[in-house]
Amino acid sequence: MEGIEEGVAEKExxxxxxxxxxxxxxxxxxxxxxxxxxxxxxxxCSVSHYFKPNHTGIEVDGLKVEETFFRGRKLQGTTIHxxxxxSGFVLGKRSSDTAKPTGISEGNMIGWETNAKFQxxxxxxxxxxxxxxxxxxxxxxxxxxxxxxxxxxxxxxLRAASLP
Numbered sequence: 001m002e003g004i005e006e007g008v009a010e011k012e013x014x015x016x017x018x019x020x021x022x023x024x025x026x027x028x029x030x031x032x033x034x035x036x037x038x039x040x041x042x043x044x045c046s047v048s049h050y051f052k053p054n055h056t057g058i059e060v061d062g063l064k065v066e067e068t069f070f071r072g073r074k075l076q077g078t079t080i081h082x083x084x085x086x087s088g089f090v091l092g093k094r095s096s097d098t099a100k101p102t103g104i105s106e107g108n109m110i111g112w113e114t115n116a117k118f119q120x121x122x123x124x125x126x127x128x129x130x131x132x133x134x135x136x137x138x139x140x141x142x143x144x145x146x147x148x149x150x151x152x153x154x155x156x157x158l159r160a161a162s163l164p
Contacts, residue, residue: 025115025117026115027117028090029117032118032121032122033077033121033123034121034123035070052068053067053077053122060078065078066078074126076126076130077125079121081120082120083144087118088121090115092112093113094113123136123137
């Protein structure tokens with residue numbers, strides 16, 4: 001049993017993420033898309049030549065609907081702004097010649113660096129119009145719940161919540 005646990009421990013690794021935006025980091029706001037499919041390709045492609053979203057003039061639940069086609073399938077989506085105080089990041093593995101952060105042991109360290117930043121994301125559906133009921137939109141509600149749960153309680157909050 002100990003041999004198995006040691007083997008698992010060797011495969012586990014920790015990581016360090018450097019969120020400092022360097023000169024190479026770009027702002028991709030308006031260019032981030034969540035597609036309802038998996039694309040098994042990782043390389044250069046002239047996406048803007050083929051993927052051309054258009055505004056439809058339709059608004060559902062306060063969301064402006066866009067439309068495009070991907071591999072012959074009609075997609076309908078909307079752009080969501082990230083909540084105040086939040087940002088999205090595109091990460092890449094740190095090149096081996098980049099200096100490691102100080103004070104962190106090497107071990108099985110995987111280093112990540114920020115390649116780009118964004119403030120909004122467009123999500124797409126292929127079978128229905130986007131709405132406030134989409135799981136993707138609803139997932140952002142958890143940020144407000146988390147903020148409320150982790151907000152320090154003041155003495156006044158405790159007095160107001162106590163039973164008479």
